[in-house]
Amino acid sequence: MSRAGVLRALIFFGLLTALPFAVTEHWIVNLGVFTLIYAGLASAWNLVGGLAGYPSLGHAAFFGAGAYAEAIYFQHRGVGANGLLPFLALPVVGAGVAVLGLAVGWIAMRTRSDVFAIVTITLLFVVQTLAFNLNSLTGGSQGIGMPGAPFDVDSYERPFYLVLVLLLALSMGITWAALHSGAGLSLQAVAADEERARGIGVHVTGVKLLAFAVSVGIAGMIGAVWAYYVTFIYPQFAVDPLITIGMVLMAYLGGRGTLWGPVLGAFILVPAQQYLAYQYGATQLYLIAYAAVFLLIMLLLPRGILPSVGHLMRRRRVVTERASEEPDQDAATTGIGADGGVMVR
């Protein structure tokens, strides 16, 4: 990792971790929890939606699967004297949801692009219908509850917040590792031209299934933390198309296929949504304002904020370098290549 990259990550995660200790207002930390939930989801979605180019609209189904797994398991059990048992169960939830993802992906990933999006959103509604109707397991529309956490009232949100910071770090760490390994290169090839990738020996099926399984596994773990946080879950909120749309919008806004883009998107959209809901909530105008902001950004920065800004900066640098160089300088030696791999650095 470049030194600037390490520094950026240290500052970002240092500030994130410090926030719930510096600020005690519940609404701020609560907003932090939901921002982190979406940042983690968008970052995880990006592994398969951004890197592999498979625009899944079904991730909320796996978020819900993780939430229900956690709630069903702890429904009649204690959460431990310190309330940490549900967090310790996260790796198991993640692994279970990832295996589920392998099975689903093995079938769904035979389709591509728009068909894949439709297949996965169908999956979402199938899972939601199951959650509504498997009464003995999920409690149906009555919902299902798990014991509340025995955390200190003054800092109740803090443990959830910190676990979500860890999950975000996990997701971004995996994204970083993917971008800097053969897996990321293979995924980018799959995203660009899967048929040709197959023709040059890329393990297409393996690498895209791996990305899908890891991605939904993280979404499942975040769902489990969410279930513990809200303690009572209902099908329409646990398997919610708005969660799917939220993470996809955030990844698009910040920049698909980049390390920081989806996280940036979440840190802009979740607080903005809350603010707009607070300001215009009474009139429902906030939904229109939300959509308008999004349309505007998509019009002006179609590839997302980070890639568009990066592109602008590179072009400016090339122009200034060209101006200062000998007029007969070969264009090939100017600055574009210095940090060429658009998506990597």
Added chain:
Amino acid sequence: MTTLLEVEHLTKRFGGVTAVDDCSFAVEQGTITGLIGPNGSGKTTVFNLITGYLRADSGRILFSGRPLTKSDPAALYRAGLSRTFQQARIFPRLCALDNLIVAAGHSWHSLFARRRGRDDSRRARELLDEFGLVAHAEHPAGELSYGQRKLLEFASVLMSEPRLVLLDEPTAGVNPTLVETMERHIRRRHAAGFSFLIVEHDMSLVMRLCDPVIVLDRGTRIAAGSPDAVRADPAVLDAYLGQ
């Protein structure tokens, strides 16, 4: 001379159309074999069958003596059978160097290794140098001209050290200078021991580069032999010019 590729009684139908009809031919090691035929004679379908993109309805294909049982382009590529496409398919957002590295014929292990392994990088740079693209190594391949993309695609499929390279119209749509460049690169690689099977419409290029030449018409082989013999064959004249 040993036989590298054998195509035996290959048939492929698309609905009511028989694109390849009981087609048989062989590619000997160390040759530049040309595959020609009028439009719609089944050349690209034959390519897709050989490289595993399509499954044959009947007949079989043997690569270095072993029958190809499953149609898996990736496995065939790793086994030494490379191909290029008619339309120069490269990865436009990846830089030229990454376009080569991604084609290095990967093992599972490399998924978890560094993005640019030292060996792969070195060989990729050597190939870019050989193909005159080294100045573009770190630039997105989408910035290259069409002809350069054709060269880049050709260079990339050499990363696996293939035993047989299938080129689908390597000079279609490029300028005359680049046709010569492409020819020079094919000859140089041929001299280094590579075997080629080439589909090409540029007859003068086929006649001076390829030997033997196989002629397809309506999905089946109608002639094969040296360029001169094929040119004089009445069946070939008939297929190209009609009655």
